[in-house]
């Protein structure tokens with residue numbers, strides 16, 4: 199069972215994720231893409247990483263904007279899996 203990150207640990211790890219913020223116990227990042235097709239391509243690429251990890255983001259895809267919200271359902275908050283997925287998303291960006 200994944201463990202929730204303690205708030206001091208999480209804040210320390212967020213230093214390496216400057217484009218992410220904590221919102222309602224989720225790690226959240228929103229990005230603008232040139233058009234919907236580019237946003238969709240990003241979602242597909244992130245989805246492949248998520249499948250490889252068996253850890254899946256909440257995704258909100260609008261015309262030129264994609265918003266990712268990361269949390270671990272079984273722990274009801276942010277765990278190391280979410281931090282790892284955030285780094286993988288950053289790498290894709």
Ligand SMILES: C[C@H](O)[C@H](O)[C@H]1CNC2=NC(N)=NC(=O)C2=N1
Pocket residue numbers: 252253254255268269270271272273
């Ligand atoms: C059964 C399956 O392994 C679980 O539902 C996995 C899949 N992906 C998941 N993704 C996320 N974000 N949180 C989970 O707790 C989770 N659990």
